[in-house]
Amino acid sequence: MKIIDAVHVFFDYMRKDENDKIEEISPALSDMNLEIEKGSFVCVLGHNGSGKSTFAKMVNGLLLPREGSVYVADMDTADDELLIKIRETAGMVFQNPDNQIIGNIVEEDVAFGPENIGVPTAEIRDRVDEALEAVNMTKYKDRSPGKLSGGQKQRVAIAGVMAMKPECIILDEPTAMLDPKGRKDVIRTVRELNKRDGITIVLITHYMEEAVDADRVVVMDGGRVVMDGTPREIFSRVEELKALRLDVPQITELAYELRKAGMPVPCGILRKEELEEVIMELLFEGDKGSCDSTDTDGTEPDLGTDGTEPDLGTDRPEQDLDTDREDKSEGACQ
Amino acid sequence: MSIKAEGLTYIYQAGTAMESYAVRDISFETKDGEFIGLIGHTGSGKSTLIQQLNGLIKPTSGKIYYNGEDIHSEGYDMKRLRQRVGLVFQYPEYQLFETDVLTDVKFGPKNMGMSDIEAEEAAKRALKLVGIGEDFYKRSPFELSGGQKRRAAIAGVLAMDPEVLILDEPAAGLDPLGKTEILETIARLHRERNNTIIMVSHSMEDVAEYADRIMVLDDGKLVYFDSPKEVFRHYEELEKMGLSAPQITYLMGDLKKRGLQVDDSVGTVAEACREILRLWKEKEEKSAE
């Protein structure tokens, strides 16, 4: 069953001058299509201006499509009557932890959503306690949000959404302003909510490491979806990702470089442990050819041609920077 | 052009029940033209330390010498120090305030007493260094993209022509493209002008890529100040401090533990690649024999 369905969505940002005349139109989404299954963990990648945030706001009904429709649990976001219900179903967590906490005390902030939708007092209490427990912030419930770390604030924000009993949470770069520890905590929390409570998670991020454990990775560029698949599929396409100005996780990049230099390393390696096994096998124990991981056999030759495809990035102005770096690492490998 | 710190200590709310150490007894000396990475988790005292280095915070005790001169001695020219030791704060784009980019970048040089023409030249030089072209000079800073704003703000400090450049998490919150551009810009500045650079970062990966030496702060204390290799050798201790070495370092560490003759202190993809390929070649040659 799908929880989010975006159908041929178009959206433009407009800049108006003092007389309300349109000065500039910049398209944010152009023919975006995306279905998200209930209960899945989807990671959305893309550089700034690729339309990720606009899409997130569409799901929550904060923005409405100029053309096309967005459905949340079969409710059309364009229907004013349904707006509150939609926002209850699909909650949202934003980038800046300070600018989304309304309450002056943690538990009061978590209660803000349920209060708005008129949940009876006794039930608000239960929901707040549950939500704080779910993000592991119970012992901070009486604190002032100002005294919390960035990661803790984001978990409070997530609890605020959880207290509305949503089916889906959209997180718009929730870790961009956090330190590594805060980042880990937030991601762990989100993953738990997905696994334990079956909440659908749409995680928009710049950190490729966060995408590794997702069920599905969606890459956006120019206001539409350009890549869509499992993390392994997506991160096998290193050249394409680089052409889209996205990074790959360090481990994936190392595997890719090793393969480029002639080692028979399968593609789409995501985790340290996998690469470790592969390297141990190649260098230590078995001989060449013992690499029988089935899921990568098919894609490997493809990748070879992909890797040498020259015209992928040539029309991009910032190209030299990229090739610079690549030359460096290539050189180092030979 | 060296900064020397001796026993730097800073206590918040000294003398009250809530007193807390931000920085304790830190001593170090930088070398000329060195690229230093400063690492520590939030609250480890990084921000306090760098603000002390250009005199914005006066240490509770301890001394700072710039080129051998005590910066808190009587009559020391603090303005001059701030020109020589440029400090770029976190999210520096939030300080932009002028109507156009060029005028904003001129703010620093003009405060340093340059004439309008001199300041304009300095500003143009700085903008060129960070890769902001002439067509942006007359635009409002608020019309720029995130990465461009950040670079314009860095130019605002560069225009004062500092000898030492301190940057507090210059890449924070940017997308991968913006991040690479900023870091490459800083690396190029370092190469071309041989500034001493102190870069605060959360990302071990970034620091591993660029720094000559890494300074690790934990709970206000200076724990390590050494080459990346030496620091990454302690990846298990780093983990305990809530810091993590680059993923690559963990991989190499595990490989070594399993008996591979690899250097477990590397932190970049290129180095790791070289190490593993070396072993691979050796093995190939052996099997060819």
Next chain:
Amino acid sequence: MIRDITIGQYYPTDSVIHRLDPRVKLASTMLFLISLFLTESIVGYVFAGAALLAVIRISRIPFKYIVRGLKAVVILLFISVSFNLFLTPGEEIFRLGFLKVTREGLRTALYMAVRLIYLIIGSSLMTLTTTPNQLTDGLEKSLGFLNKVHVPVHEIAMMMSIALRFIPILIEETDKIMKAQMARGADFDTGNLMQRARAMVPILVPLFISAFRRAADLAQAMEARCYHGGAGRTKLKPLRYERRDYIAYLLVALYLVVMVVTRWL
């Protein structure tokens, strides 16, 4: 220094005072302030002080913490005390150059100082034991009758609560921007009034922009969390008088009676 101001900050401990209905605390604070001007006798002030001390003890807020809050207003205190000390006519005790100190002056100055200190401690005690949200809740409910004359009480209360939440953030931000501009050689301490005012531009512009950005973000976050005004809202902690609140009212009434009586002592 800004961090030293304890008025308007909440100090979380678990005490009866903390649990009292904010309306009780609001009313009691008002009555306490009035009572300070009811009495003129030493006995009255001693009694008020004792009452205050008792409340501090019950609230479990460290006495030191409260005293530290007084530091921020020490100058104000000093000025008003000196005015009373030197400018009250009456029987002269001694002279300091052209300033003469009178018996009456000493007396009013002393009373003034005590009143001010009580006043500050009393009101900070309210904010220390009441979360800003409870406070605004209390105000919203106490002033609810104004709704009938179309005063948007809920909206005002919400605005107050948000302002309280963002004041510390904006103070910190000001500090950061100021330092950042100082790192670019900005000088806020020298020059004439005009120059100093001009020097504020590099602080104020970024601060305003940031405040607007935060406001826009917050509005969006509130909307995303289904905020649609005060209609149909429920509360996590609805205000309801408990037995302890009635007891508190009773105690305050008793206190007032005593204070009134001390007038004639």
